[in-house]
Amino acid sequence: MEKTVSASDRPEQPGRRRVLGFLVGSGVMASFVSFVYPILSFVLPPQSGELDADTVAAKVNELAANSAKIFRMGNRPGILVRTADGDYRAFSAVCTHLNCTVQYRQREHDIWCACHNGVYNLQGAVVSGPPPKPLEQFEVHARGQDLVVTRESRT
Numbered sequence: 001m002e003k004t005v006s007a008s009d010r011p012e013q014p015g016r017r018r019v020l021g022f023l024v025g026s027g028v029m030a031s032f033v034s035f036v037y038p039i040l041s042f043v044l045p046p047q048s049g050e051l052d053a054d055t056v057a058a059k060v061n062e063l064a065a066n067s068a069k070i071f072r073m074g075n076r077p078g079i080l081v082r083t084a085d086g087d088y089r090a091f092s093a094v095c096t097h098l099n100c101t102v103q104y105r106q107r108e109h110d111i112w113c114a115c116h117n118g119v120y121n122l123q124g125a126v127v128s129g130p131p132p133k134p135l136e137q138f139e140v141h142a143r144g145q146d147l148v149v150t151r152e153s154r155t
């Protein structure tokens with residue numbers, strides 16, 4: 001007589017179950033991390049340590065009067081303006097409206113955001129357009145032949 005084998009008659013294979021459980025758990029965890037990490041990277045601000053460092057924005061005689069240049073300050077752009085009077089001003093070049101990069105307009109002597117026509121004066125204050133706040137202003141110092149930009153809040 002032939003005997004049928006039921007599931008309860010089979011020998012237990014705990015090692016195999018443990019391996020399968022580990023693989024399934026690892027897959028679920030990897031999926032969760034790959035889903036959450038980009039969201040957290042977008043929502044949380046980047047480390048600001050780099051922004052606190054001195055940044056060489058230009059050489060002393062690099063900019064003519066009434067001109068400007070975009071420089072990299074940490075992981076963000078900054079804008080160094082040499083006014084028509086020869087003074088230097090430095091700001092974050094990130095528009096406070098929706099984060100477009102601003103530019104200097106020589107004819108108007110102002111800082112302009114092309115995205116939505118936001119205008120800032122050379123103190124960084126909003127003149128017109130949608131930006132809700134002034135541009136963050138930085139200090140500019142000459143150090144040898146370099147123009148060094150630092151955050152004003154640093155003491």
Ligand code: FES
Nearest residue numbers: 095098113116118
């Ligand atoms: S992003 Fe600059 S005005 Fe909108």
